[in-house]
Amino acid sequence: KCRLIACEEAWSIPEVAAELKKVANSPTQSADKLLVKGIYDAEVDTSGYGKMDFLGGLLDVEEQRLPQMDQYGVDMHLLTLTAPGVQMFDADTATDLAALANDRMAEICAKYPKRFAGLGSFAPHSPKRAAKEVERVMGELKLNGLVVNGHTNGDYFDDYRFWPIFEAAEATNATIYIHPRGPSDTLKGPLMDYGMDSAMWAYGVEVGTNMLRMMAGGVFDRFPDLKICVGHMGEMVPFFIWRINFMNSRSQKVGRAPKTERSMEEYFKDNFVFTTSGVEDPLALRYAIDRMGVENVIWAIDYPYQPMKPAVDFIENFACSDEEMHALCHGNAERVFRIA
Ligand SMILES: COc1cc(C(=O)O)cc(C(=O)O)c1
């Protein structure tokens, strides 16, 4: 029996849920509003917003989550403050609520050190205070890394204003998990129909765009030791990496893209790891392992958005060697997120 550490497990606290409920009823045009209204303002008629009953599962640790982990043999959840985190709030409220959520998360991990680890949050729109929170998360709180959800007010991580956060993450050897959220106002265009604004499509486009902007924008030349984790089998990038590499190299040659010290493929292999969250497809997993190396692939459930049992069955039935199984199920997570 392999130790099972699930590494994109969503969670929240009542104070963040209450603030998101206010956002749900605010005039914001953010693409996240559909999801936020459906989850955090669910008791009112949300026709047209698609009521989705995830709130109970997000707030819960001991009533449903832990018993299900026991039932299905999941040793640990690596907890993350669920998207869009604190990023829809003003910078002061976001800074305060990130710190509160991090304190609560640290309490859970201290109470159940064999069952929960966690990624701390921060307010990217207050980069200097965010950098301080990174140091507190990795120092005093002894959490296992950081999580952030896609763009912040439409800005992506090739923007130098986020550098203090990357400096603090590099200095504390902390991996930053870039989790999806709805597409930014400039990206959302034709993505808002047919449910495409969600995890169906726009989430992958949103994170994939952020990743490519970081790689092609030279972020990993400036921060060579910065480690990023993404979910959902690498947000389509592993499948497309040959073409991304070829076309960016050509653009650099003809001056359409800035010169970088290394290639897109090298940055993706050296500076990224990714989880299987929400992609329970054995063929996609085999491709990802063979293409990117098993040391870069980490199992995850994406609870409560994905049910726990199917994700456990998926990985336990996956055809692979013992070494690969141990790497996928716990070895890589122990290394990347410093889990004992
Ligand atoms: C933050 O809300 C989420 C919703 C869903 C969904 O299944 O609708 C998926 C994810 C996710 O893929 O992480 C996140």
Ligand SMILES: [Mn+2]
């Ligand atoms: Mn998720």
